[in-house]
Structure formats: structure tokens, C-alpha cells
Amino acid sequence: MTKPPRYQRRRRSPPGTPPGTLTADPDAGETRVRAIRFNAEGVSEDDSLAPCAPGSILWLNIDGLADTDLLQKIGTSFGLHPLALEDVVNVHQRPKAEEYEAHQFIVLRMPEPGQDGLHTEQVSIFLGDGFVITVQEHAGDVFDPVRTRLRNPLGQMRKRGADYLCYALVDAAIDAYFPVLEALGEKLEQLEDTVVFDPDAVDMGDIHVLKRELMSIRSAILPMRDVVATLQREETQRFSDNTRLYLRDCQDHAVQLIETIQTYREIATGLVDILLSSQSNRANEVMQVLTLIATIFIPLTFIVGVYGMNFDDMPELHWRYGYPAVMGIMGLIAVVLAIWFYRKGWLGRR
CATH class of the missing domain: 3.30.460.20 (CorA soluble domain-like)
Known part of the structure; x- marks a missing residue:
């Protein structure tokens, strides 16, 4: 396909x-x-x-x-x-x-x-x-x-006259963008809620598609505002003074559309920043947890390394309770480090 x-x-x-x-x-x-x-x-x-x-x-x-x-x-x-x-x-x-x-x-x-x-x-x-x-x-x-x-x-x-019909057609072409922008606004609102409350469910491509559609509308509406401004000038002989009054309404609608598009583009750009920040924060949280786990295992690895040496004159090796004592000390160290990290706010708090 x-x-x-x-x-x-x-x-x-x-x-x-x-x-x-x-x-x-x-x-x-x-x-x-x-x-x-x-x-x-x-x-x-x-x-x-x-x-x-x-x-x-x-x-x-x-x-x-x-x-x-x-x-x-x-x-x-x-x-x-x-x-x-x-x-x-x-x-x-x-x-x-x-x-x-x-x-x-x-x-x-x-x-x-x-x-x-x-x-x-x-x-x-x-x-x-x-x-x-x-x-x-x-x-x-x-x-x-x-x-x-x-x-x-x-x-x-x-x-x-024919000039009023022409105005009506121009006005209809401009006003046709309002429902399109309303639909895009609803999509933008849904994306905004999802990015804030459930960023993992948001696809970055959806935001880029929305921004591209806003750019397409902007590239069409922006020069149409200038077109209406040109038709309002007195040098344009095809439009009567009465019809030029109605063209002012088209001008207002075009300006309103441009301002709405600009607002939506800024919101969409902000959503990209929020989504990237959320993903970065999520990665930082994962790295923090992995770092804390590695920190807990550093002293345990040291103890295991010491008693893993092949020396026959280590007294703990011949002690009946040597193995349980070492395991208990290792467990106590892990618990103490975990409690300390928790009180520091590095573990178990958001």
C-alpha cells in the first residue's frame, strides 16, 4: 500500500x-x-x-x-x-x-x-x-x-449584487475553518490531559501530526486575511461601499482564526516539552532506583569479595556461626541503607 x-x-x-x-x-x-x-x-x-x-x-x-x-x-x-x-x-x-x-x-x-x-x-x-x-x-x-x-x-x-455573492463565498470559505479548528482543539485538549496524567500513553507522532495540520491551516488563513484587506480598499472597484462593510466581518473572522491557530500551536509546542520532560523524569526515576540498588549492593559485594579470598588462616571460616553471622551483617547493612535512603527522600517518595 x-x-x-x-x-x-x-x-x-x-x-x-x-x-x-x-x-x-x-x-x-x-x-x-x-x-x-x-x-x-x-x-x-x-x-x-x-x-x-x-x-x-x-x-x-x-x-x-x-x-x-x-x-x-x-x-x-x-x-x-x-x-x-x-x-x-x-x-x-x-x-x-x-x-x-x-x-x-x-x-x-x-x-x-x-x-x-x-x-x-x-x-x-x-x-x-x-x-x-x-x-x-x-x-x-x-x-x-x-x-x-x-x-x-x-x-x-x-x-x-454579484459583489455581495462574492463576499458570501469568501466568508463561507473562511468560516469553514472554524469547525476544523474546533475538532483540532478537542484533540489538543485530550492530548493535554493525557500528557499530564498518563504521559506513557501519548505518542509523540500524534502531537506532530496536530502541529502539521495547524501549520497547514495557518499557511492558508494568513494570506487570506491579506486578501480580504485588499478587497476592502477603495481602489477595488468591483465591491460597493455597502459590501465592504461586510468584508470587515470576514477580516475579523480571519484574525480570530489566526489568533486561535497561534494559541493552539503554542499549546502543542508546550505539550511536546511537557512530554519530553515527563519522559526525562521517568528515566531519572529509573536511574535513581537502579543507583540506589547498586549502592546497597556495594558494601555487600565488598564483604562477599573479602570472604571469597582463598586464605586458610581466616578465623571466621572455621567458626560454626560464621556463615549466618556474615549473612546477618549483610542483611543488616542492606536494611540500614534502605531506611537511610527512605528518610532522605530518595526511596519510596515522590
């Missing part, structure tokens, strides 16, 4: 590739298109690329990056910049926000828990006049709450 790589390895374009070239990844998921069109009166969903009626907003969600021809066609239809499309296919991008003439381009990282640990998936968002396009590595995302809000006839999202 092949062991998965410890750190995700992202496929990149070969060196020297012309900018804007879309190179399909052989491991990319099947490309599927899902379109949601909405306005204040209603919402419709299908898998077509037909444009929206005037006054409506189009949310085009694309899962999978295998079909680069389809991505190129969509880019041509909506005026997406070739450099942005290249970043969509090359999923090693750092979260960022770039403004082009026809659209705003945003790259985020979405949490993706798996059997071999926590990974993050790249989500690319295009915000243009009357449309929002999201492109993901494969099916499955954290945007179901946004879809539910769009389907709600009493909701306010249908009455908003």
Missing part, C-alpha cells in the same frame, strides 16, 4: 511555458458545470452556459480541472484573463486578490479533511459585471449555506 506524501506536492507548468497556457493535470477531477441564476423574483439552476437575462446574477460553479478546452471556452465567453485562467489550473497558488480590466480574480484555500490528514483545496473566484465564477479542484465544497440562502424566497441575497 503506497504511503501518501507527508506534504502535498502541487503540479506546476514546465519551465519556459508561455504565460496563459492551460496544461491539464492528469490527476485532475472530471469537469462539471453548475449554474445558478437569480434575481429578486426567483432563482433557477441548470448546467448550461447560457447568459443571464438583464437584471439577473449568474453564479457559475465549475468542479474539476480536467477539461481545459471548456475552461478556455468559459474564459473567452466571460472575458477572463489568460493569466488568471493559468492560475486556476495550476493549483499551487497562494491566496491572493488581483484586479483585471474585466473582472476581479480571487484565490482562496478551502479546508478538505481526509483520511490521511487535513489538506486544503484551491478555490478560484471571478467577479465581473453580473456574474460570479467559482472554480474548484473537484466536486464538494463549503458553499451549500450560500446556495440555501439563494433558494430561500424570504432571504435578502437575491436582492443583492
Whole structure:
């Protein structure tokens, strides 16, 4: 059974590739298109690329990056910049926000828990006049709450513009890290109790896996905070002043996540120190017991060595009670040393 790589390895374009070239990844998921069109009166969903009626907003969600021809066609239809499309296919991008003439381009990282640990998936968002396009590595995302809000006839999202939909998607991607951090916090709390009360039952590898997952989340959230800060600037023409107020909430959530991650990392580092100290103390206790045992046997070994000499003129050797006397003296010495060690606190006390 092949062991998965410890750190995700992202496929990149070969060196020297012309900018804007879309190179399909052989491991990319099947490309599927899902379109949601909405306005204040209603919402419709299908898998077509037909444009929206005037006054409506189009949310085009694309899962999978295998079909680069389809991505190129969509880019041509909506005026997406070739450099942005290249970043969509090359999923090693750092979260960022770039403004082009026809659209705003945003790259985020979405949490993706798996059997071999926590990974993050790249989500690319295009915000243009009357449309929002999201492109993901494969099916499955954290945007179901946004879809539910769009389907709600009493909701306010249908009455908003495309910039508010883009904000809602960014907010959903950031908020998706809160349940992940809560689960990691519970693991950290359990490890903390175990390290303190039963350090022998703790595997150092569990703590390192936890720290690695925290690092993965931090590397995704930290630049996303800068992305939200960029979108709040007045130079960004795609977001209205009203939507920028909501982006402040995303900024607060990102900062809260970063502070929580930093706290968890410090606790995890402290657990490593506590575990190493516990193991060191345990080794010291074992060495102390062995040293005390050896110390008790030093005078006994001396006595045995003296009477083990092959001399015929040793009077104790011909004494009837010589053997019991020597054994009694050896036992008395052992008891006296043990009592003395105990009173000193070196034996039998913690």
C-alpha cells in the first residue's frame, strides 16, 4: 500500500511555458458545470452556459480541472484573463486578490479533511459585471449555506449584487475553518490531559501530526486575511461601499482564526516539552532506583569479595556461626541503607 506524501506536492507548468497556457493535470477531477441564476423574483439552476437575462446574477460553479478546452471556452465567453485562467489550473497558488480590466480574480484555500490528514483545496473566484465564477479542484465544497440562502424566497441575497455573492463565498470559505479548528482543539485538549496524567500513553507522532495540520491551516488563513484587506480598499472597484462593510466581518473572522491557530500551536509546542520532560523524569526515576540498588549492593559485594579470598588462616571460616553471622551483617547493612535512603527522600517518595 503506497504511503501518501507527508506534504502535498502541487503540479506546476514546465519551465519556459508561455504565460496563459492551460496544461491539464492528469490527476485532475472530471469537469462539471453548475449554474445558478437569480434575481429578486426567483432563482433557477441548470448546467448550461447560457447568459443571464438583464437584471439577473449568474453564479457559475465549475468542479474539476480536467477539461481545459471548456475552461478556455468559459474564459473567452466571460472575458477572463489568460493569466488568471493559468492560475486556476495550476493549483499551487497562494491566496491572493488581483484586479483585471474585466473582472476581479480571487484565490482562496478551502479546508478538505481526509483520511490521511487535513489538506486544503484551491478555490478560484471571478467577479465581473453580473456574474460570479467559482472554480474548484473537484466536486464538494463549503458553499451549500450560500446556495440555501439563494433558494430561500424570504432571504435578502437575491436582492443583492454579484459583489455581495462574492463576499458570501469568501466568508463561507473562511468560516469553514472554524469547525476544523474546533475538532483540532478537542484533540489538543485530550492530548493535554493525557500528557499530564498518563504521559506513557501519548505518542509523540500524534502531537506532530496536530502541529502539521495547524501549520497547514495557518499557511492558508494568513494570506487570506491579506486578501480580504485588499478587497476592502477603495481602489477595488468591483465591491460597493455597502459590501465592504461586510468584508470587515470576514477580516475579523480571519484574525480570530489566526489568533486561535497561534494559541493552539503554542499549546502543542508546550505539550511536546511537557512530554519530553515527563519522559526525562521517568528515566531519572529509573536511574535513581537502579543507583540506589547498586549502592546497597556495594558494601555487600565488598564483604562477599573479602570472604571469597582463598586464605586458610581466616578465623571466621572455621567458626560454626560464621556463615549466618556474615549473612546477618549483610542483611543488616542492606536494611540500614534502605531506611537511610527512605528518610532522605530518595526511596519510596515522590
